[in-house]
Amino acid sequence: MVKEAATDSSDNEDNKNKGGIEMKQVVLQMEALTCPSCIKKIEGALGKMDGVEQAKVLFNSGKVKARFDDGKVSAEEIEGTVKKLGYPVLSKKVS
Numbered sequence: 001m002v003k004e005a006a007t008d009s010s011d012n013e014d015n016k017n018k019g020g021i022e023m024k025q026v027v028l029q030m031e032a033l034t035c036p037s038c039i040k041k042i043e044g045a046l047g048k049m050d051g052v053e054q055a056k057v058l059f060n061s062g063k064v065k066a067r068f069d070d071g072k073v074s075a076e077e078i079e080g081t082v083k084k085l086g087y088p089v090l091s092k093k094v095s
Contacts, residue, residue, distance in 0.1 A: 017053055017069070025095050026075040028064040031088040033057065038087070045081055049073055 017023050033039070039057040042064055046055035051072025056065045066078050075094045082089060 023067050024070050025067050027093045028089045029091040030062045033062055
């Protein structure tokens, strides 16, 4: 458990984007991701959202990580987009 927490915090060492804007990260634990097309679908939809700088699906762990500007988009909107695509979200962590 401690190792996972250390990994999550290292993913977000630099909280500012190139323009100096403070960025946040949301990690969504998904119920199940069953195919590679799921990755493309989720990353594509989140990548089109204004304020989302980066979206990455970690297929093996069933996690979706998105780095975003909370002045433009909220973690709840990101979660809602994933749910609208038909993927259940088990938990959400914002840092």
